[in-house]
Amino acid sequence: MAELDTRWIQRFDNFKRAFLILENAVGVESPSVLEQGGIIQFFEMTFELSWKLLKDYQEMKGATVQYSRDVLKQAFQSGLISNGHDWIEALEDRNLMSHTYNESVAIEVIKKIRSKYFPLLAELKDTFQEKLDSKEEA
Secondary structure, three states: OHHHHHHHHHHHHHHHHHHHHHHHHHOOOOHHHHHHHHHHHHHHHHHHHHHHHHHHOOOHHHOOOOEEEEEHHHHHHOOOOOOHHHHHHHHHHHHHHOOOOOOHHHHHHHHHHHHHHHHHHHHHHHHHHHHHHHHHOO
């Protein structure tokens, strides 16, 4: 159990680092094409770490989940995340951008990253920071 407990904490550290980079990237006004690519790449990286963080935490709690969609559904059902539909939409956009590039689609996804997905990731960061803080106080 200690190994599983440590795994989510290590994953959370990686998530926080990626989140900070994404936070800086989404703050760029009128990004160039190169910066747009960076926003999408940092979103993909942060999103990947987010669902793996949720997976590690749920496994530590005894759940058996494997695939990202299942992890998100279970996390929503257990109250780890809110807005389950937005998380699934973020997963679909992450998958879309990982396999294809279309500038008009990229611009729309960047809008959603800024307005919808970044706040989801920020909420996740806050949720797990509270879990970590309460663990350290115990």
